[in-house]
Amino acid sequence: MSTESEHPVGIDELLERVREGLDRVEAKEAHDAAQSGEALLVDIRYAALRDRDGLIPGALVVERNELEWRLDPQGSHRASEATSHDLRVVVVCNEGYASSLAAVSLRQLGLHRATDLVGGFQAWKAAGFPVTT
Numbered sequence: 001m002s003t004e005s006e007h008p009v010g011i012d013e014l015l016e017r018v019r020e021g022l023d024r025v026e027a028k029e030a031h032d033a034a035q036s037g038e039a040l041l042v043d044i045r046y047a048a049l050r051d052r053d054g055l056i057p058g059a060l061v062v063e064r065n066e067l068e069w070r071l072d073p074q075g076s077h078r079a080s081e082a083t084s085h086d087l088r089v090v091v092v093c094n095e096g097y098a099s100s101l102a103a104v105s106l107r108q109l110g111l112h113r114a115t116d117l118v119g120g121f122q123a124w125k126a127a128g129f130p131v132t133t
Helices: 011-020 027-035 047-053 064-071 098-108 120-126
Strands: 040-043 089-092
Touching: 011 098, 027 040, 027 089, 027 120, 047 120, 064 098, 089 098, 089 120
Parallel strands: 040 089
Antiparallel strands: none
């Protein structure tokens, strides 16, 4: 049963809502956390973007449609890096939009420290952090 106060939510409003619950990180913080082993960077960009722009060294590449299966610490298809619900995951997409939605999905699986990179891979690259081709 719906009420008059319910209305469809556009993507801009949805992004604003989900980001309120995320402690999003800038490129430098993501780089430092990955270098120190405090966070796992997870690149969800599709293959054509990775081929075009390169990869973040050490990032786990997981296509977006496989993300929840690969990062669920209890899942039978999990990546070896998915060791605990306490794992700090920083999701990286191309420009920092899809990654916000993906991070919220991971939080719904119990990965309470999941977040995303503000500006995505493009911000990482613009900040001058390492990229391999």
